[in-house]
Amino acid sequence: MRINQLKKKKILVIDDDELHLYTTRELLQDEDCEVISHKSNYGIGVTNLVRELQPDLILLDINMPGISGEQLAKLLRWRNTPFVFYSSNDEDSLRESALRHGAKGYICKGNIVELKNIVKKYLAKSTFDDMTISV
Amino acid sequence: MPTQDITSNTIPVGELVTSVEQVSPNFSVNSVADKFFCTTDLDAVAVIDDESMPVGLVTRTKLLFSLFRRYGFELYGKHTIITLAEKNPLIIPKDKHINDVIDMALERPPQDIYDEIIVTNDDGTYRGLLSVKQLVIQQSNALAKSILQKEIASARAQELEKISQVKSQFLANVTHELRSPVNAILGLAELLRMAAEKNSMEQIKERLSFMITSATNLRTIITNILDLSKIEAGKMTVVSQPCNVTELVCEIAETARILVGKKAVSIVVTAPVEPIIIATDHIKLRQIITNLVTNAAKFTEAGAITMAIGINNGSLEIAVHDTGIGIKEEHLEKLFTAFGQIEDAKTKQYQGTGLGLTISKNLAELIEGTITVTSTFGKGSTFTLFLPSQVHERRGVLNHAD
Numbered sequence: 001m002r003i004n005q006l007k008k009k010k011i012l013v014i015d016d017d018e019l020h021l022y023t024t025r026e027l028l029q030d031e032d033c034e035v036i037s038h039k040s041n042y043g044i045g046v047t048n049l050v051r052e053l054q055p056d057l058i059l060l061d062i063n064m065p066g067i068s069g070e071q072l073a074k075l076l077r078w079r080n081t082p083f084v085f086y087s088s089n090d091e092d093s094l095r096e097s098a099l100r101h102g103a104k105g106y107i108c109k110g111n112i113v114e115l116k117n118i119v120k121k122y123l124a125k126s127t128f129d130d131m132t133i134s135v
Numbered sequence: 136m137p138t139q140d141i142t143s144n145t146i147p148v149g150e151l152v153t154s155v156e157q158v159s160p161n162f163s164v165n166s167v168a169d170k171f172f173c174t175t176d177l178d179a180v181a182v183i184d185d186e187s188m189p190v191g192l193v194t195r196t197k198l199l200f201s202l203f204r205r206y207g208f209e210l211y212g213k214h215t216i217i218t219l220a221e222k223n224p225l226i227i228p229k230d231k232h233i234n235d236v237i238d239m240a241l242e243r244p245p246q247d248i249y250d251e252i253i254v255t256n257d258d259g260t261y262r263g264l265l266s267v268k269q270l271v272i273q274q275s276n277a278l279a280k281s282i283l284q285k286e287i288a289s290a291r292a293q294e295l296e297k298i299s300q301v302k303s304q305f306l307a308n309v310t311h312e313l314r315s316p317v318n319a320i321l322g323l324a325e326l327l328r329m330a331a332e333k334n335s336m337e338q339i340k341e342r343l344s345f346m347i348t349s350a351t352n353l354r355t356i357i358t359n360i361l362d363l364s365k366i367e368a369g370k371m372t373v374v375s376q377p378c379n380v381t382e383l384v385c386e387i388a389e390t391a392r393i394l395v396g397k398k399a400v401s402i403v404v405t406a407p408v409e410p411i412i413i414a415t416d417h418i419k420l421r422q423i424i425t426n427l428v429t430n431a432a433k434f435t436e437a438g439a440i441t442m443a444i445g446i447n448n449g450s451l452e453i454a455v456h457d458t459g460i461g462i463k464e465e466h467l468e469k470l471f472t473a474f475g476q477i478e479d480a481k482t483k484q485y486q487g488t489g490l491g492l493t494i495s496k497n498l499a500e501l502i503e504g505t506i507t508v509t510s511t512f513g514k515g516s517t518f519t520l521f522l523p524s525q526v527h528e529r530r531g532v533l534n535h536a537d
Contacts, residue, residue: 020315026329027329063311063315109318109322112321
């Protein structure tokens with residue numbers, strides 16, 4: 001756990017669109033973190049991936065073939081991994097329902113400032129809270 | 136949705152009058168009794184004074200009940216009818232509504248319930264009689280009608296609801312399909328700025344090409360949406376002119392080769408040696424085949440996309456066969472409706488908008504053709520465009536070798 005703390009933080013991006021994965025990865029390249037992108041294929045293997053990687057934050061697309069981000073959120077909720085929805089849509093209703101789905105927030109894909117701010121916020125957070133849970 | 140109950144409450148009873156029989160108050164009981172004896176279907180007469188005002192009611196049952204008693208005729212026969220008449224019959228103006236009248240009629244004492252009701256004109260003069268039986272029949276008819284109308288209205292409301300649901304679903308999907316490339320372009324623009332700051336020409340080139348792809352996608356979606364609304368508004372015009380289908384298909388095959396890129400998919404064109412030339416709108420034909428081939432390229436990871444042209448039973452067939460993911464049988468019928476393949480915008484079953492196929496189907500209809508699809512899930516699909524080709528002519532010159 002302590003070693004983990006010294007490592008770079010990990011951000012997992014889940015999307016079905018490779019271009020969005022590329023854009024997000026590149027946009028976050030200057031942040032002090034490791035960005036892992038995962039192209040969702042009907043949600044196969046996502047829970048395993050999250051268990052293996054133990055990312056510090058997940059950016060989760062909503063509109064995906066086979067399984068939506070909101071459905072994936074149900075699977076991720078109990079893993080104590082914070083996730084935010086990261087979608088192209090920008091409706092208030094989605095922002096509101098994000099919290100109900102256990103997300104820590106909602107970022108619209110075109111809003112780069114918001115993306116960077118939320119990621120920065122999570123990178124600044126100590127892992128202390130997470131450690132107390134896992135110890 | 137509130138439905139208006141228009142029938143049962145709005146029938147004025149004036150229109151339902153069943154008889155206009157009347158006698159003067161001075162008639163003898165005997166003469167009125169004769170009237171009842173002679174007219175077997177006469178149930179009641181109104182007693183009307185010289186000024187046409189109703190003053191009483193005589194019903195067959197009650198009159199004959201009095202007269203048939205022992206000495207009845209002797210006792211009452213020579214009296215004026217007014218002495219035996221019901222002096223306070225139910226009198227109602229003609230504009231009263233049927234439901235109110237029935238309520239009033241049934242509120243009468245039990246022995247009077249079935250008495251006829253006198254209907255008057257606006258000035259209070261006699262208009263006619265109304266039988267309670269008739270009233271009840273009318274009311275139940277009206278009720279049945281109104282139930283039917285309600286059912287029709289609610290079916291219509293459901294239909295409208297469905298249309299509006301489809302529309303808002305369409306809008307939600309369109310919004311997403313439009314936002315997605317816009318946001319990608321925004322992200323790429325920011326990345327370009329970052330690359331420019333670093334003076335990384337390589338990154339700039341890469342990102343620019345991504346940006347062009349995104350913008351092209353966006354243009355395709357916008358064009359599709361506009362095309363679809365044009366088709367729906369009936370504003371698409373057809374210009375028919377000779378078109379070399381073989382050449383056209385070969386050209387589209389070239390674009391398909393670019394589309395499949397590095398995937399292990401071969402593009403095959405099979406066509407008769409002699410080029411097939413038909414009179415049609417070549418722009419629309421190109422759009423249809425391009426759509427079908429683009430779909431095939433999108434959903435095929437390995438194998439082949441075969442475009443087969445042929446004349447069969449006097450119609451031109453262009454079949455686009457792929458070895459892609461295929462379509463489940465239950466999804467086949469929804470295939471040609473805009474966004475029909477997406478039950479829930481958040482879990483799209485397939486990528487893309489489905490606009491392409493809807494447009495293709497509509498375009499095919501515009502040029503008097505049809506599109507059919509057969510598919511085996513997991514194995515591949517075949518989309519076939521049939522075009523009437525009475526107008527086709529084969530040219531004996533081989534001007535395209537493939």
